[in-house]
Structure formats: structure tokens, C-alpha cells
Amino acid sequence: MSDTAADRREFLGSGLVDVACARCGAGVRVRKTSAEHTSIQWSTAAQRRCEAFALRTGCPALRRSIEDAVESGRLLVG
Numbered sequence: 001m002s003d004t005a006a007d008r009r010e011f012l013g014s015g016l017v018d019v020a021c022a023r024c025g026a027g028v029r030v031r032k033t034s035a036e037h038t039s040i041q042w043s044t045a046a047q048r049r050c051e052a053f054a055l056r057t058g059c060p061a062l063r064r065s066i067e068d069a070v071e072s073g074r075l076l077v078g
């Protein structure tokens with residue numbers, strides 16, 4: 001279990017937070033460096049899962065999920 005705890009600390013240190021798209025369920029890792037700038041790390045599985053990923057405009061449902069994470073304080077900005 002100590003390995004898992006170490007992994008989690010590393011996650012928090014990197015500022016990456018797991019967010020799942022409320023519509024398609026694609027799990028991504030998100031880091032918000034400012035209110036305007038959001039970097040999203042897509043796993044291969046998430047890219048396959050989210051149809052909107054291929055659209056280049058991004059997934060609106062995922063964007064909303066990210067906003068929810070910020071509002072709930074789960075995703076810290078900065």
C-alpha cells in the first residue's frame with residue numbers, strides 16, 4: 001500500500017488530477033496552470049473512448065467535468 005501512497009503524492013506534486021468525462025467516461029489527467037490554460041493528458045484508452053477527441057474541438061462534456069473539478073476544489077489552479 002505504501003507504493004500507492006507514494007504514487008499519489010507524486011501526482012499531487014505534479015499538479016495532475018484524474019478527471020473522467022461525464023458523458024463518455026474517458027479518464028484523462030488534467031493540470032490547470034491558470035484560469036485560461038488547461039493541459040490535458042490523454043491516455044490511449046481515453047482517446048479511443050471519447051469520440052469528441054478526434055474532432056479537435058475537444059469534448060464539451062469533458063470540459064464541463066473539468067470545470068466541476070475546479071469548482072469542487074479537486075483540481076487546483078496554478
Ligand SMILES: [Zn+2]
Nearest residue numbers: 021024050059
Ligand atoms: Zn467525452
